[in-house]
Amino acid sequence: MDSTPLFDIAAGTTKYVTLNVNVPRQLDEDNYWLRVRVLDKNTPALELTVPLAVEPSRNGLSLADVSFSPGLSVKAGRSLLTTVLLENFGKRDQNDVKVTVSVPELGASVVEYVDVDASPDKVDYEDVPEMFLAIPATAQPGDYEVKVTAEFDHYDSTSKSFTLHVLPSDLFPVPGVGPAPEAKVVLAVGPESQNVAAGKTATYAVALSNEGSASKAFSVEAVTGDWATAKVSDSLVVLDAGKSKVVYVDVTAAKDAAPGEHMVSLTVKSGDDVLATETLTATVLGTPAGPAGVGLRNGLEIALIILVVLLVIIGLIIGFSRMKKDNGEGQTYY
Amino acid sequence: MKRLQGLALVMLMILSAVMVSALDATNLRFDSVRVNGDFVNVVGTATPEVLAVEEGQTIEVRVGLVAVSGASNVEVEAKVGGFEYSK
Numbered sequence: 084m085d086s087t088p089l090f091d092i093a094a095g096t097t098k099y100v101t102l103n104v105n106v107p108r109q110l111d112e113d114n115y116w117l118r119v120r121v122l123d124k125n126t127p128a129l130e131l132t133v134p135l136a137v138e139p140s141r142n143g144l145s146l147a148d149v150s151f152s153p154g155l156s157v158k159a160g161r162s163l164l165t166t167v168l169l170e171n172f173g174k175r176d177q178n179d180v181k182v183t184v185s186v187p188e189l190g191a192s193v194v195e196y197v198d199v200d201a202s203p204d205k206v207d208y209e210d211v212p213e214m215f216l217a218i219p220a221t222a223q224p225g226d227y228e229v230k231v232t233a234e235f236d237h238y239d240s241t242s243k244s245f246t247l248h249v250l251p252s253d254l255f256p257v258p259g260v261g262p263a264p265e266a267k268v269v270l271a272v273g274p275e276s277q278n279v280a281a282g283k284t285a286t287y288a289v290a291l292s293n294e295g296s297a298s299k300a301f302s303v304e305a306v307t308g309d310w311a312t313a314k315v316s317d318s319l320v321v322l323d324a325g326k327s328k329v330v331y332v333d334v335t336a337a338k339d340a341a342p343g344e345h346m347v348s349l350t351v352k353s354g355d356d357v358l359a360t361e362t363l364t365a366t367v368l369g370t371p372a373g374p375a376g377v378g379l380r381n382g383l384e385i386a387l388i389i390l391v392v393l394l395v396i397i398g399l400i401i402g403f404s405r406m407k408k409d410n411g412e413g414q415t416y417y
Numbered sequence: 418m419k420r421l422q423g424l425a426l427v428m429l430m431i432l433s434a435v436m437v438s439a440l441d442a443t444n445l446r447f448d449s450v451r452v453n454g455d456f457v458n459v460v461g462t463a464t465p466e467v468l469a470v471e472e473g474q475t476i477e478v479r480v481g482l483v484a485v486s487g488a489s490n491v492e493v494e495a496k497v498g499g500f501e502y503s504k
Contacts, residue, residue, distance in 0.1 A: 114467065122493075131458070131459045135468050
């Protein structure tokens with residue numbers, strides 16, 4: 084059935100209208116009437132009749148049903164499972180019907196061939212084997228046309244179109260689209276505990292690994308108390324996904340730092356988010372350095388060495404003196 | 418009996434008057450009918466045609482309408498009926 088919208092006709096004029104009427108496939112092979120009616124608000128309808136002799140199709144095939152799994156929203160990199168039901172309403176068998184499911188914009192398609200027999204009961208149906216259409220992982224999110232086409236009898240074809248909504252891929256996230264990729268960083272410090280003399284510097288090597296799925300900028304901060312100052316070689320590190328970098332943390336103990344174990348807190352952030360923390364340990368040695376930079380122990384060692392040297396010199400002098408004396412006494416006897 | 422005939426005549430005259438009034442109100446007639454681009458002789462003409470069509474086929478019907486004294490809020494519909502699921 085088809086009908087026109089409302090319109091007016093001016094006096095003494097002719098108005099042409101066009102209607103398109105589909106001859107339903109449910110009709111029997113018989114005579115029917117096509118009725119054309121002209122209607123207005125409140126007067127009897129004007130009608131004309133065109134007799135039709137309906138014949139069955141020689142080659143008649145249609146897409147009776149098309150369904151998609153998981154639906155018409157699918158993530159890039161996943162597959163779209165398509166199930167097609169074909170209807171043969173013609174008089175002849177249809178062999179090697181080519182059924183194609185495609186997303187032309189993505190260059191993706193899948194094909195199946197199937198035979199659909201004609202039925203004496205006028206209509207026969209045939210399930211096409213399930214078709215998996217792979218959506219490329221690099222497909223941009225958005226709406227795409229999915230076209231299902233059945234080609235038969237060499238020249239004929241029938242098709243239906245649907246709109247497929249492609250969601251962002253898990254593997255190739257698009258910046259600004261979908262949920263932000265989770266940032267993840269792994270720290271490795273070696274060694275975590277070091278000894279340091281007051282006024283001296285201990286250096287800690289810290290390896291940062293970006294275990295997230297996207298490139299990230301990380302800020303590295305080291306916090307000490309009054310006992311020391313800390314300096315990071317690279318306070319801002321940009322790492323691609325899966326990449327690593329080593330930064331160095333120099334901890335300089337104050338000259339008056341109390342001996343014993345002290346802590347250095349290391350924090351790695353991405354923006355305002357704290358991703359990882361690590362505690363470094365520095366043991367300040369018990370004897371602080373003297374003003375000249377020489378310790379008591381070192382002083383005693385030097386004094387001992389000087390004493391030994393003096394003793395050796397005195398011994399040599401005494402030895403040489405005795406040798407001289409012995410030589411003089413021998414000449415007197417002759 | 419004569420009285421009955423007279424009553425029937427009066428009824429016929431009233432009915433005719435109503436029909437004429439209706440035709441006057443619509444003032445419409447078909448000027449031409451084409452199916453799939455061809456002029457056809459419809460039912461009511463001297464030699465009505467029977468058109469052979471295939472099921473599943475789409476028929477284009479083009480009609481020309483004339484309103485002698487004008488018409489408003491007119492619509493045209495075309496339909497094949499008398500089969501299952503025709504609503």
